Amino acid sequence: MRIDLHAHSNASDGTDSPAELVAAAVGAGLDVVALTDHDTVAGHAEAADAVHALPTGTRLTLVPGAELSCVVDGISMHLLAYLFDPAEPDFAAERELVRTDRFRRGRAIVERCRELGADISWEQVQRIAGEGSVGRPHIASALVEAGVVATVSDAFTADWLANGGRADVRKHETDPVTAVRLVRAAGGVPVFAHPGAVKRGRTVSDEVIAGLAAAGLAGLEVDHIDHDEPTRDHLRGLAVELGLLTTGSSDYHGSRKTVRLGEFTTDPAVYEAIVEQATGAKPIGG
Ligand code: AMP
Ligand code: ZN
Ligand code: FE
Ligand code: FE
Numbered sequence: 001m002r003i004d005l006h007a008h009s010n011a012s013d014g015t016d017s018p019a020e021l022v023a024a025a026v027g028a029g030l031d032v033v034a035l036t037d038h039d040t041v042a043g044h045a046e047a048a049d050a051v052h053a054l055p056t057g058t059r060l061t062l063v064p065g066a067e068l069s070c071v072v073d074g075i076s077m078h079l080l081a082y083l084f085d086p087a088e089p090d091f092a093a094e095r096e097l098v099r100t101d102r103f104r105r106g107r108a109i110v111e112r113c114r115e116l117g118a119d120i121s122w123e124q125v126q127r128i129a130g131e132g133s134v135g136r137p138h139i140a141s142a143l144v145e146a147g148v149v150a151t152v153s154d155a156f157t158a159d160w161l162a163n164g165g166r167a168d169v170r171k172h173e174t175d176p177v178t179a180v181r182l183v184r185a186a187g188g189v190p191v192f193a194h195p196g197a198v199k200r201g202r203t204v205s206d207e208v209i210a211g212l213a214a215a216g217l218a219g220l221e222v223d224h225i226d227h228d229e230p231t232r233d234h235l236r237g238l239a240v241e242l243g244l245l246t247t248g249s250s251d252y253h254g255s256r257k258t259v260r261l262g263e264f265t266t267d268p269a270v271y272e273a274i275v276e277q278a279t280g281a282k283p284i285g286g
Pocket of ligand 1: 013038069134135136137152153156199200253
């Protein structure tokens, strides 16, 4: 069983459509893929249709999910949510709040980039983002188009879009204890995404993670491209201490990042535990 529990489509800042992501998951030899767009479930229906349309004999299970933008003590962090009820009103309202503020903040970042001499526009960013939940990676693509930086990843420096960078503007983000409770109340299973991704900025303390565990966190994403080996070892130890599951996943973003779908995977027993804990939705297909 090859299980990848974190992937983005163009419903947020990935470059594959949800249907293309499903095809890519089959191509990568995955048995299970989770669609976890930032603060949105807009890609779920198309991905589910694509799974149902797979030829007989091709088996792929889709785990509908999302990645919620959170902040604690000024430190941004991401919470993966699996198999929640997308119609549950409180969690849906919080996702909507974050998505809406992404537009205000996107415009402000573009303005700031222009002040700093980058010839990009909000229209351009909107064209790049399409219907997707707009974020810094779309603005990074605009900076690449304008020849300001060579790659999307080069835009995430202090000069431009990195956390605290010259053109970084904060968006509304949810307190993670609240977010964990919202996900659980919607029948979902919350997993802390890349908790030790130091290259993205400051990371939260073990004490904060312990607090999230007490609030109902189910697991930590340990095997992730932004974690070195000592970080993974530390997180594995912390997970044992706190009684948390550990997952592995690619955080695939199509051509916007170099990581390949299925490059990191989750143990089947952990996947089973996540499905067992969920009451909001069931995996699709397979
Ligand atoms: P946003 O949700 O708009 O704040 O943008 C966050 C997204 O930017 C994350 O999901 C990452 O995909 C991307 N990102 C953050 N830091 C980096 C980085 N250092 N290099 C490449 N992409 C990054
Ligand atoms: Zn992203
Ligand atoms: Fe993330
Ligand atoms: Fe992600």
